[in-house]
Amino acid sequence: xxxxxxxxxxxxxxxxxxxxxxxxxxxxxxxxxxxxxxxxxxxxxxxxxxxxxxxxxxxxxxxxxxxxxxxxxxxxxxxxxxxxxxxxxxxxxxxxxxxxxxxxxxxxxxxxxxxxxxxxxxxxxxxxxxxxxxxxxxxxxxxxxxxxxxxxxxxxxxxxxxxxxxxxxxxxxxxxxxxxxxxxxxxxxxxxxxxxxxxxxxxxxxxxxxxxxx
Ligand code: ADP
Ligand code: MG
Numbered sequence: 681x682x683x684x685x686x687x688x689x690x691x692x693x694x695x696x697x698x699x700x701x702x703x704x705x706x707x708x709x710x711x712x713x714x715x716x717x718x719x720x721x722x723x724x725x726x727x728x729x730x731x732x733x734x735x736x737x738x739x740x741x742x743x744x745x746x747x748x749x750x751x752x753x754x755x756x757x758x759x760x761x762x763x764x765x766x767x768x769x770x771x772x773x774x775x776x777x778x779x780x781x782x783x784x785x786x787x788x789x790x791x792x793x794x795x796x797x798x799x800x801x802x803x804x805x806x807x808x809x810x811x812x813x814x815x816x817x818x819x820x821x822x823x824x825x826x827x828x829x830x831x832x833x834x835x836x837x838x839x840x841x842x843x844x845x846x847x848x849x850x851x852x853x854x855x856x857x858x859x860x861x862x863x864x865x866x867x868x869x870x871x872x873x874x875x876x877x878x879x880x881x882x883x884x885x886x887x888x889x890x891x892x893x894x
Contacts, residue, residue: 697731710875714862729758748775773799797821811857813876819844838888
């Protein structure tokens, strides 16, 4: 059993921001094929702003909910693309899912992860199969919860989530988009990975790395 503090969550967000900086160009290239080539910039801006805003929180008073809510607001303010409100809603939902808790248990952490996925889905109204980030997030959240229900430690839960996210991401290659910018392309989007699903797999990989012993 792990105890996850507000400071741990700040470190996790900082880890995601670093990963988005590394992955920015690849994500922009993916978006360049079926969108407007800004997805890597959006994700880097969003998570960098979230990391900066949460780092500035007073450690004496910041609880997990405040960290998630601060990250959400910073992400929304920094990002004009459609991923802005989607991730902001996901992060706000994660905050709501742990309200009043001074620190998080493994169950709380898996619940917060699932809340991000559910928030994104509620906000964007995408279903699995529509070639969006939900094709990575929804199976990742389900696999994570299933592993936790079997009593797996967080490392195993996020390992299962990562495999599911990557499988979901790969599956977007064979999909035609019915939500978002790439839906205008029809069959021309076939054969290309959805950038939002690719960045979701990066986020999930960071959760996995963060909760895996070095
Ligand atoms: P924009 O399309 O405004 O430039 P981004 O480039 O930041 O925004 O993000 C594009 C990604 O957003 C897509 O690859 C897709 O995964 C995701 N997306 C778009 N619309 C939705 C939606 N309604 N629900 C979930 N994800 C969506
Ligand atoms: Mg874009």
